[in-house]
Amino acid sequence: MDSLLTIAEVAERTGLTAHTLRYYERAGLIAPVPRAAGGQRRYAASDMEWIGFLLRLRDTRMPIGQMQMFARLRSEGSATTSERRELLEQHLADVEATIATMAQAAQVLRSKIAHYQGLETSLRTTPSPNREGSSHVPRNQSTLPARPRQAARNRRPGR
Numbered sequence: 001m002d003s004l005l006t007i008a009e010v011a012e013r014t015g016l017t018a019h020t021l022r023y024y025e026r027a028g029l030i031a032p033v034p035r036a037a038g039g040q041r042r043y044a045a046s047d048m049e050w051i052g053f054l055l056r057l058r059d060t061r062m063p064i065g066q067m068q069m070f071a072r073l074r075s076e077g078s079a080t081t082s083e084r085r086e087l088l089e090q091h092l093a094d095v096e097a098t099i100a101t102m103a104q105a106a107q108v109l110r111s112k113i114a115h116y117q118g119l120e121t122s123l124r125t126t127p128s129p130n131r132e133g134s135s136h137v138p139r140n141q142s143t144l145p146a147r148p149r150q151a152a153r154n155r156r157p158g159r
Contacts, residue, residue, distance in 0.1 A: 057091075
């Protein structure tokens, strides 16, 4: 990528909209982008690398406020290296905790899916109690055991 890119070209390459790229600039996530003579933004390779990193942070669900803090610290130079590292370490810990939680939830879902697959298999292989293999129960019949009604004399008065 030797030449500068227009906002449309950056949008196409990153999957972001031009509106989002302008928002990122206003929000301080992207440093003000140099402009061509006609005022159009021109993005360099370094801008593309930074946008790529922002997209990875976004993919990890980093809140916009933390992304802004990281961008601000980055703009302050090497004096903020430790702060940036600490911010990324904390975010990584959050991401790893989320991954662990999601892995546990996925295992519960796998177990529940296996349970239902087992039920489906047993329903397909178990012969129906009705004639000719039909599992249809007539409307006036119930598959639940009958319960005796409470006699009127046993009811409480006034109810």
